[in-house]
Amino acid sequence: MEKVKNTFDVAIIGGGINGSSIAYQLSKIGKKVVLLEKNQLACEASSAAAGMLAAQAEIEQDGPFFQLALKSQSMFQALSNELLEMTGIDIEFIQKGMIKIAETEEMAKEVQQQAAFQRNWDPEIEWLDRNSLLKLEPSLSQNVTGGMYLPNDGHVQPAKLSQAFANAAELLGATILENTEVLSLIYENDRVIGVKTTLGNLHCQQVVLATGAWASKLLQETGLDITVYPVKGECFSVKTDTPIINRTIFSDKRCYIVPKRNGEIYIGATQVENTFDKKVTPGGIIRLIERAVKLVPQIKDAPWERVWAGVRPQTGDGLPYIGEHPFKKGLFIAAGHYRNGILLSPVTGTLVADLLQGKSDENLLKAFRIDRNKAKVY
Known part of the structure; x- marks a missing residue:
């Protein structure tokens, strides 16, 4: 038996x-x-x-997936409190907002349309021009055109x-x-x-x-x-004593910059399909550095912290x-x-x-x- x-x-x-x-x-x-x-x-x-909760920055059209993402995003505040009380673990739920950057006039038109669409679910979402963005995040590049500001977006420590x-x-x-x-x-x-x-x-x-x-x-x-197939993503981080940025910066050019509570800034991520090999490559990190510095120039002089890679599960x-x-x-x-x-x-x-x-x-x-x-x- x-x-x-x-x-x-x-x-x-x-x-x-x-x-x-x-x-x-x-x-x-x-x-x-x-x-x-x-x-x-x-x-x-x-x-x-990186732990982004980017339902409205990454998903650009309505449908079951978008609605599922919105529902899940709305659960994090209560979940954070519940898990802290039960386990003593702080999942570091930070809700300081996210900026989806437009680097060109052409991108600006697309992101403005996205902002108008996303306001159906969150009226606080807005389009900010270059000057307004730089007031919000002074370390952003002077070359950005504008961006969609999602004040209620957040991130956690996965x-x-x-x-x-x-x-x-x-x-x-x-x-x-x-x-x-x-x-x-x-x-x-x-x-x-x-x-x-x-x-x-x-x-x-x-x-x-x-x-x-x-x-x-x-x-x-x-x-x-x-x-279901693997997509490798390479990342790196820097760590500063005083914050360079306070909000997550998200670019359509496959780059995100996420400031964590301990002063570390996560920067990712490459996309290499059909491999379980988690080795980090110089080429992948160089591309990320170039993208990140173009968005936030001060990252170039920030103290290096670490590199890593993970394998995401993608579907057809x-x-x-x-x-x-x-x-x-x-x-x-x-x-x-x-x-x-x-x-x-x-x-x-x-x-x-x-x-x-x-x-x-x-x-x-x-x-x-x-x-x-x-x-x-x-």
């Missing part, structure tokens, strides 16, 4: 920010959860991200958020197993009944696959091939997969969040918890179905 300690309601595979968020939400409703991570919690994309989710789940009774790889899934009559791991078999009623860029691997054994249509496997009952997926994994982590946790209870909003989740893109079945 299987030992009771090896039997759970739900096994979550992947200890990144979304896996930990799901574990927290399921534990809150009394589910017996095991969170399985083959390395250490938040050791991949979740710790490499690794701390991941750890807070996991710690809170554990306090509520979840079991967390690091350095534990899931080798395969266990089925009975096309229903998942457990997972085979490097520590042995674990029995469960439901399994959630939250393995980011590695999501395709275990799904392939189920006869389903979805499009840019939307995450959130839903139940089409023909393996009890198997769910939450992966492919790409650049928005941190932003979407609160709502992903609640959506998946509802989904596993049969309470999901089918209209909302339709856009994120696993089989939406004619996934290959074999």
Whole structure:
């Protein structure tokens, strides 16, 4: 007979920010959860991200993805307080705003249109010309044309958020197993009944696959091939005693500059598709330095701090997969969040918890179905 300690309601595979968020939400409703991570919690994309909550800077049209992002963004203030009270971890939720920069007159027209569109959801969003921007952030380049100012945008420390989710789940009774790889899934009559791991078999009623860029691997054994592929992002940071900037600077030219509470400024990120290689290259960092200095010239003289890289999970249509496997009952997926994994982590946790209870909003989740893109079945 299987030992009771090896039997759970739900096994979550992947200890990144979304896996930990799901574990927290399921534990809150009394589910017996095991969170399985083959390395250490938040050791991949979740710790490499800058932590921007840029729903309205990155997503430029209305639709299910945009509405999901807005909903998740609105959850952070209460979540920050809740996790601090439960775990003592400050996720460093900072809401000083973001500026989406226009560097040319042509870009200015596009960003002005975006500002007008985004005011439908936040009337405080405004277009600022060069002079107004420089009053707000004097260290910006004199060459910027203008920018969309999003005063209510913010950012967090992703690794701390991941750890807070996991710690809170554990306090509520979840079991967390690091350095534990899931080798395969266990089925009975096309229903998942457990997972085979490097520590042995674990029995469960439901399994959630939250393995980011590695999501395709275990799904392939189920006869389903979805499009989730890695996109490497290289970043660097500088650290100053007095702030150079106070707000996040975001450019369409694949550059963001995020000032953190400890004086560090995160600058990212390159995009290198179809590689799990996290080596940082001189070429990638040089391109980032050039972009960053063009926007904020003082960065050129700021003390160097560190470089790093992470692997983001992208999908064929840019939307995450959130839903139940089409023909393996009890198997769910939450992966492919790409650049928005941190932003979407609160709502992903609640959506998946509802989904596993049969309470999901089918209209909302339709856009994120696993089989939406004619996934290959074999």
